[in-house]
Amino acid sequence: MQHSRTQDILVGFFVACGIVSLFYLALQVSNLGNYDAGDSFTISARFQNSGSLKVKSPVSVAGVRIGRVSAITLDRESLESLVEMRIDAKYNNLPDDSGASIYTAGLLGEKYVSIDPGPGLSGKFLRDKSRITNVSSAIVLEEMIGKFFLNKTAGN
16 A cells, blocks of 8 residues: 555644644643733732642632632741732632632542632722631541541540
C-alpha cells in the first residue's frame, strides 16, 4: 500500500490536536490553568490545619468559585497556617462576619476553601486585607482514623 503525503499530514495533524487536547484537559483537572487575578482583592484566614490545601485551590461560596488561594504560609508566632485568597472584585458584597472552612472535593481529595456568608449584622463587607476569624480547619483523614482506633482500643 502506498500512503500519500496528504494522508500523512492529516494523520500528523490529528495526533497533534489530540496531544494539545490532552494537555489542556490535564491543566483543567489539576487547577494549573492560568488564573487571571485582574480586578480582585485579598482576604486571609488562619487555620490550625490547612491539610493538603494548595496555592491556586478554588475559593467558593455556595458552590460557585469566586477566587483562588494565592498563598499559604506558617505564622511563626501562633504556628497556624495563614491562607491568603484572591477574590474577584465583583464579589465585594461578602459580609465581614463570614466564615471559612476547608473541604475536600471529589474522589481525588482536592481541597478547597468554602466561604459561608455571615448574617451581615454590621453592614460591613470583606475588603482588601480583611481577615476572616470564624474558621473551620481541614479534616485530616489520618487523624480521624487514629482517633477512631485509639477510642476503640481504650474501650476494650
